[in-house]
Amino acid sequence: MRRSRVATAAAVAVAAALVLSGCGRAEDTGTSGAGGGPAAEGKASGEIQVWTAGGHADNLKKLAATWLKENPKASLTVTDVPWDQVITKLQTATAAGKGPDIIMTGADQTATAIGMGAFDPLPDGVYKDSDFYPAAVDSVTGDKKKLYAMPWYVETRFLFYRKDIANQLGLSAPTTWDEMQKMSAAFKARQGGTYGISLPRPTEQPAQVIVPFDAQAGGEMTDGKEWTIDTEEFVSALDYYAGFFQRGEAPIEASTDATFENGGTPMFISGPWMLGIYKDEIDKGTAPAGFTMDSVGYAVAPTGPGGNNNQYIGGGNLGVFSAAKNKEAAWSLVSWMGQVDQQEKWYDLQGELPANKGAAEYAPIQDNPVTSTLMDQMKDTVATPNYPTWSQVSDLISKYSEMVARGKMSAEDAAKEIQAKATSIGFGW
Template sequence: MMRTSRATRLLALAAASTLTLTACGSDDSGSGSGGDAGSGGGDASGETLTVWIMEGTNPDATPFFEEVSTAFEEETGATLDIQYVPWASAHDKFTNSIAGGTGPDVAEVGTTWTPEFGDAGALMDVSDKIEEAGLADGYVDSVLESGTLDGAVYGAPWYAGVRSIIYRTDLLEEAGVEPPTTWDELVSVGEALKESDPDLIPFPVPNSTHTTTPFIWGAGGEVATQEGDTWESGLDSPESIEGLQFLESLAGEHDLSTPAASTWNEADTRDAFARGEAGMIISGSWTPKSIVEANGDLEGKLGVVPIPGPDGGMSPSFAGGSHLSVFETTDNEDLAWTFVEMMTTGEYAEMWGEQTGFFPATNDLLSQLEEAEDPLVAPFAQQMLEASATLPVTPQWGQVEGAQTIPAMMESILGGKASPEEAATTAADEMNEIFGS
């Protein structure tokens, strides 16, 4: 059922679209029907299901969806109309289609957008479908949570990626150290790398949100918390500031980063690592494969370890990816759900993960990846299963992303323009203003 304030929310959605340009990632028991087309589709011969898929996640998605379309038609009788949408223009396309009531039957929606579109009344609550399919405990908690708003599930987890520490095994070996398992060890490993090679950047600290949040969460802080219907920033809490102070110390007191990194994004950090300029970085589960493919000389020289907690364990890392959402305007919600279940579980979820480098978002498939013990995959799978988190599940989060609140805070800290306390207070005030708008 659509919310009574739908028109108001659509106007706010249209305004927010000028700020938000990208989604989240510029993964047998309780796993649904596997390779079958799912339950509830029935005989839909002659019908067509329109599906929007974001362009670029899979470099060559056409053969994959040709196979999916064939299997879907064999199972249901219906045909798929797959339409590819560039990430850069997707938010505007969604906003315009929602306002005009011309959305698809099913769409891939970035995990940080799902609450926004769900709150606008555009997406169907599929919580009952998930329960009926036995998937309530089958999907990874963090990815399911990011699609849940006020108890309604507006997106079924399709795929996700998580960030951990990628390091150069040969450089750590030359320095005589093992990969870090605590924050103190992160410092000591970085210092050993610097002593071994003074020209190396041991651990660049960029201004990226997804490099910053593990240290906020690891110190016990929160990006924001919800009380009733109200969200409030947690960036200025003592725990969050402790995490920010540690990051500042890596770049300042311990000299493990470089001043230039204060303006770097994740792509800049990854490129520096691929060029051999950095010894350890925080980057995504899709990164090692792409680095090795582009730099054959690094074959066998990469390692991965979960982001450590202050005294051991793991610091939570953002699980970003995409949901598959059923639009309220669909004429056949059962057929639409059949497609969603088919794509998010079993062989097609696994196949998509293999082709894209992202993880399927079901616990059973992730456990298989962890147990396979691939050194460039298993640590990421462990991170996602045991220590992944989501950003605040609020319709206003897209505006926070668009305002670059966290990157601006980090650039201010790393550039020496403000202390962690001052920068966190400024960022928290900006975030709270957005939440209250």
């Protein structure tokens, strides 16, 4: 998934924006066996046109300056596209057979791009998939386990809670589902309490948390052959999610003055960009009295009944357009950007976490408590179901989760309805 902003907290500039993929990764060859691999080192030439998304263009040009010196016959043109226009522009370019050489997509957009034929299969020699986080590799995997892009950066989410309020109540960061529910209840029940937690409401793509809950319960959204939603694990996840609303611990309506900053919703699941938001509010003097960065606690996600604390992995991927004019040079640049040195430099420039596991021990990452927490969570992540029809299935989860949250349908019946409709929709390949 994409993220909306780069976080800057205290002395930290960090960026990092849930769900099991049923399509397995390619074998550990790092390729799909396609021809037309990257140009030889230092031999790339011609103009490379790149579409980035969400404000990545300027820093990409800075990063690529070294590669251009090593490949003096090559040039680079980078255009940034708003996240919400990526798929539309891709559809237009694919239909016309005209577009850039390299295209950046969010982890949750890549399957749609693959499904419309926008990306070439990965050729030999670009990267070794075992060097990258498995869930990130899942996000670039298409039908028949073929790889179609390279994970560029990754991000995940974790638990935020009001540490100061928790301390007053004698509570510490929850480590299990049960502890998170008890903290939510304690937050709501305290003197002056309003709610205990904020979760994506039924109209705000609750799959962002329900699908990780399914993973934490030990479930999978697919088995690689069909959707697997009508399961005990998914029912458990949906019940857990809906329970917070049914008990009045989470606001189900949009109109509320309760916020994390004023203590109305003292817990939520999100990414570290939220720290930047809070720091901005504090620096500008718009934060509620008494709210400081010391009020903010964060920890990896609590463990579910399945024995894991898997969280959603998002990020950005780089693919080569199927109608690109300069594919060899494009793959050469993509391959270079996936190397450990460049992944570390990208963190320095953009604050985004490396997709290449070899850069995980980079000192600026490990020495920072925020990013070290992120890297701990990165060890336990799952990817968005990488199928072109995922957005339709996600919409079904939104529709039926609302019925469960409002007590109009049982989680068991909702799971059966979602399963039937998802089966009818299929995967979309």
